[in-house]
Amino acid sequence: MNKDANIELDVQDQKLIKKFLKDTTLFLGPDPEIMRDHRIMPRTETEERCMDEYTDLNQIASIRDRLQSACEEGFEMVEQMGAAPGAKWGDIITGIYSASGDLTIGSAGGVLIFSALVHHPIKFIIKNWIDEETVGVNEGDGFIHNDSRYGNVHNTDQSMILPVFHEGKLICWAASTVHEGECGAIEPGGMPTMAETSFDEGLKMSPFKVVENYKIKRDLLTFLQNSVREPKLQYEDMKVKLFACMRLEQRIKEVFASEGPDALTACLRYTNESVVEEVRRRISGWPDMTVRTHTIMDSTLRENALIKMNLTLVKKGDRLIFDFSGSSPEFTNRAINTQLPGMKGMVGQAFMNHIWPDLPRGQAGLSPVEFKTTLGSIVDCTYAAPNSQSLMSIFHSFTVAQHATAKILYSAPEKFTRVLAPWHNMINTFIWGGVNQHGETLGNLCADLNGMGGGARMDRDGEHALSPIFATMADIGEQEMNEEDVPFLQLVSKKMTMDTQAPGKYRGGMGYTQIASTKDSDAWGFMTSCQGSKAPTIQGLFGGYAAGAMPLCRVSGTDVYDVMLNDPQRMRHSIPEIMNEQPFENAIYTTQHLGLGFEISKRGELYMISQGSGGGYGDLLERDPALVIMDIEESLISPDWAKKLYKVVFDEKTLAVDEAATKKMRDEYREQRKKQGVPYAEFVKKHVRDIPPDDVPFYGSWNGNNEQVYCGSNDDLRDANNPGANYMINPKDVRIGELEKELEVVRKKAGIVATNNRT
Amino acid sequence: MKVLMTEYLRIDLDSENWECRVCDHTVGPARGNYKEGLLVYKRDPEDIHPSVIDPEKYNFTFCPDKDWVSIYEFYCPSCATQVEVEYTFPGHMPLYDMEVDVDALKEQWSTREELTEPTTGPNVLVDRTHGHNH
Numbered sequence: 106m107n108k109d110a111n112i113e114l115d116v117q118d119q120k121l122i123k124k125f126l127k128d129t130t131l132f133l134g135p136d137p138e139i140m141r142d143h144r145i146m147p148r149t150e151t152e153e154r155c156m157d158e159y160t161d162l163n164q165i166a167s168i169r170d171r172l173q174s175a176c177e178e179g180f181e182m183v184e185q186m187g188a189a190p191g192a193k194w195g196d197i198i199t200g201i202y203s204a205s206g207d208l209t210i211g212s213a214g215g216v217l218i219f220s221a222l223v224h225h226p227i228k229f230i231i232k233n234w235i236d237e238e239t240v241g242v243n244e245g246d247g248f249i250h251n252d253s254r255y256g257n258v259h260n261t262d263q264s265m266i267l268p269v270f271h272e273g274k275l276i277c278w279a280a281s282t283v284h285e286g287e288c289g290a291i292e293p294g295g296m297p298t299m300a301e302t303s304f305d306e307g308l309k310m311s312p313f314k315v316v317e318n319y320k321i322k323r324d325l326l327t328f329l330q331n332s333v334r335e336p337k338l339q340y341e342d343m344k345v346k347l348f349a350c351m352r353l354e355q356r357i358k359e360v361f362a363s364e365g366p367d368a369l370t371a372c373l374r375y376t377n378e379s380v381v382e383e384v385r386r387r388i389s390g391w392p393d394m395t396v397r398t399h400t401i402m403d404s405t406l407r408e409n410a411l412i413k414m415n416l417t418l419v420k421k422g423d424r425l426i427f428d429f430s431g432s433s434p435e436f437t438n439r440a441i442n443t444q445l446p447g448m449k450g451m452v453g454q455a456f457m458n459h460i461w462p463d464l465p466r467g468q469a470g471l472s473p474v475e476f477k478t479t480l481g482s483i484v485d486c487t488y489a490a491p492n493s494q495s496l497m498s499i500f501h502s503f504t505v506a507q508h509a510t511a512k513i514l515y516s517a518p519e520k521f522t523r524v525l526a527p528w529h530n531m532i533n534t535f536i537w538g539g540v541n542q543h544g545e546t547l548g549n550l551c552a553d554l555n556g557m558g559g560g561a562r563m564d565r566d567g568e569h570a571l572s573p574i575f576a577t578m579a580d581i582g583e584q585e586m587n588e589e590d591v592p593f594l595q596l597v598s599k600k601m602t603m604d605t606q607a608p609g610k611y612r613g614g615m616g617y618t619q620i621a622s623t624k625d626s627d628a629w630g631f632m633t634s635c636q637g638s639k640a641p642t643i644q645g646l647f648g649g650y651a652a653g654a655m656p657l658c659r660v661s662g663t664d665v666y667d668v669m670l671n672d673p674q675r676m677r678h679s680i681p682e683i684m685n686e687q688p689f690e691n692a693i694y695t696t697q698h699l700g701l702g703f704e705i706s707k708r709g710e711l712y713m714i715s716q717g718s719g720g721g722y723g724d725l726l727e728r729d730p731a732l733v734i735m736d737i738e739e740s741l742i743s744p745d746w747a748k749k750l751y752k753v754v755f756d757e758k759t760l761a762v763d764e765a766a767t768k769k770m771r772d773e774y775r776e777q778r779k780k781q782g783v784p785y786a787e788f789v790k791k792h793v794r795d796i797p798p799d800d801v802p803f804y805g806s807w808n809g810n811n812e813q814v815y816c817g818s819n820d821d822l823r824d825a826n827n828p829g830a831n832y833m834i835n836p837k838d839v840r841i842g843e844l845e846k847e848l849e850v851v852r853k854k855a856g857i858v859a860t861n862n863r864t
Numbered sequence: 865m866k867v868l869m870t871e872y873l874r875i876d877l878d879s880e881n882w883e884c885r886v887c888d889h890t891v892g893p894a895r896g897n898y899k900e901g902l903l904v905y906k907r908d909p910e911d912i913h914p915s916v917i918d919p920e921k922y923n924f925t926f927c928p929d930k931d932w933v934s935i936y937e938f939y940c941p942s943c944a945t946q947v948e949v950e951y952t953f954p955g956h957m958p959l960y961d962m963e964v965d966v967d968a969l970k971e972q973w974s975t976r977e978e979l980t981e982p983t984t985g986p987n988v989l990v991d992r993t994h995g996h997n998h
Binding site: 393411604655657681695715724746775778781801 | 944
């Protein structure tokens with residue numbers, strides 16, 4: 106047999122093997138080929154032909170603008186008609202994807218990461234369902250999806266995906282995504298902290314067809330409704346998303362009519378390729394350097410632990426490499442892990458929000474960026490690990506990306522935004538659920554998660570409670586409207602929490618206090634899911650500080666509604682007044698970390714939290730005294746603390762600054778710095794340890810050795826490239842163990858023999 | 865030529881040194897870790913982030929727990945400007961945060977004009993005639 110014949114046989118064998126494997130695949134799980142690739146797809150022959158034919162950039166731009174308008178229209182429809190609280194505040198998006206599944210244009214409002222991850226399920230549909238005789242992809246079909254393992258942030262977000270055809274040929278895709286909230290998980294509200302396996306996280310929708318001939322299939326709808334706590338919400342928002350996609354389809358078909366489908370194909374491809382090219386050009390203008398940073402995750406939301414998010418950012422030529430080596434291993438039975446696409450999507454969000462907001466909001470902006478992660482780490486968790494609280498890890502990945510890029514960006518002459526300190530990065534809000542005052546079962550959360558404080562910028566303070574890190578244009582909702590649906594009041598809301606700012610030459614934008622109390626239901630409860638009660642979750646920039654810690658404060662054993670009715674002068678309206686003065690008789694005042702698992706609340710008990718501040722920028726001794734006084738006037742900082750912190754001397758009655766005394770005080774403090782500061786080598790010798798702290802469980806690499814990671818104790822050092830499973834003990838079992846030990850001591854002292862000491 | 869690298873640091877491409885932008889002090893070799901030329905101080909978190917609620921009564925007070933986080937401050941030894949602050953794990957080595965390829969920097973700036981102030985990016989003008997109308 107000659108060489109050519111051998112090659113032919115090999116090709117035939119390969120085809121046969123491929124067909125055999127396809128025919129005998131018993132489960133179409135998440136496909137690594139799709140899930141681990143964030144780049145735009147290779148140019149197809151069709152795209153090549155269309156780009157050859159349509160070269161007029163004015164026409165391309167005109168089509169892109171029309172598609173952008175269509176996305177805005179779809180966004181508006183979902184925001185106005187959506188039933189989920191998230192829809193009303195803009196935690197939604199609509200987008201248009203190429204025939205190969207690449208996101209090209211997302212709506213300007215909303216959460217880009219939603220759309221940026223939907224290319225994964227679309228590519229799954231293309232790969233598996235188009236030629237599958239039991240499924241198929243036809244005009245009028247709609248596919249639903251939520252499972253993060255097939256491409257999503259977390260399961261609480263649901264997408265509707267619509268293929269768009271012209272004369273029987275698939276041209277592109279339209280999709281709409283909403284943070285729905287409820288998804289039938291072990292806890293209400295869609296983001297269960299208590300999930301210990303992926304099966305505790307509720308609906309696990311791999312991409313499947315739920316719409317035919319533009320109509321939702323009632324049997325499948327009923328199954329989905331039967332799987333969640335809010336069946337009406339499930340139905341209503343599926344319809345809303347479908348109609349938004351249909352509107353996008355209508356606008357796209359108008360482009361087909363006026364410009365032709367090939368012009369649209371050329372527009373989508375040209376847009377993505379030109380963005381890739383432009384991103385490479387912009388990266389090339391940055392200095393070649395390596396930046397290292399990390400943040401502290403202080404909780405799994407079930408127990409406190411010191412968890413490292415580690416980033417080495419390498420910029421060389423036109424390459425930008427995000428290396429997350431040294432980050433913590435995954436927590437195999439805790440929900441704070443993320444699937445790899447979630448982390449990448451959040452890094453992309455950092456670029457689209459704060460570095461290159463002028464670029465089209467598609468996935469091409471991130472396409473040239475490279476990532477290095479370890480499967481089995483907290484930013485790249487395994488299939489079995491839960492990730493319903495992936496916000497914890499993806500928000501930290503956002504922060505380290507933002508912090509590191511700021512250090513590269515500063516010297517670059519060409520900028521498209523201000524250099525800024527990290528944004529606040531936690532969803533300090535109440536997740537709630539139960540039976541409301543109308544007898545309906547609900548599960549969702551307060552829009553206050555969108556009120557994160559902005560980071561300070563290189564020439565001005567950060568803005569207060571401005572926006573979440575995952576969306577530049579989102580709302581915090583109307584409290585009075587919320588109270589029509591839920592049986593609790595926010596007794597204090599939108600009031601800045603004094604003395605919690607991140608100081609600097611420019612301070613971070615601050616967060617506000619929220620005090621919630623159940624009123625009209627015996628079956629209503631709350632949970633909170635944030636880190637940062639022990640250690641700040643962000644960094645400051647160039648000498649600026651991070652924000653402080655944010656706890657959960659509670660008052661139980663009282664009914665403040667009775668107090669307000671019968672003894673109203675006892676009521677207080679800030680956390681320090683309530684916790685320090687303890688004005689309610691016989692009440693119990695406690696604090697805890699912000700990982701509160703869902704629990705039923707009683708009428709009139711108080712749950713009190715605050716949004717956090719964005720990071721500060723620059724040396725606080727350079728802060729303009731006039732800005733310090735303005736913060737005092739706005740009750741952002743107390744006069745005593747302002748004087749102590751910023752070294753500003755002023756008249757306490759008139760707030761007039763004594764410039765000379767201020768300069769003297771600051772000069773004296775600079776001299777103090779010279780005395781208290783020690784040379785680097787001396788400092789290292791005195792304060793740096795070879796191993797992590799002995800008395801706090803630590804997870805991640807230590808002192809820059811990213812080849813090994815600690816896993817909860819100094820006796821458990823693992824290969825960073827293959828860390829293995831990492832199981833935590835149930836905190837209740839930990840507590841039982843502690844109590845049993847105490848009991849044993851007491852028994853021994855009393856001479857009592859345990860009755861169940863048989864083995 | 866000098867390149868502005870941070871709010872308080874620049875690199876002199878000719879002498880290949882990090883310099884303080886406030887007082888012109890030479891911090892150290894540009895091919896090395898600038899932090900090694902600074903003074904370092906381990907700051908008590910309570911000095912920066914006050915206990916908003918009474919630490920005698922409560923475990924969580926809005927002040928970070930110093931067993932869980934350390935704050936390293938880095939000062940210019942000449943003018944005491946606070947060049948950098950690092951929130952880190954107790955006992956952790958300060959990060960070598962900016963490792964610059966000096967040769968590439970020289971090549972890159974060989975075709976650029978020197979900047980004495982950093983660029984800031986475009987100003988975004990707010991149109992106050994449009995806003996919330998509900």
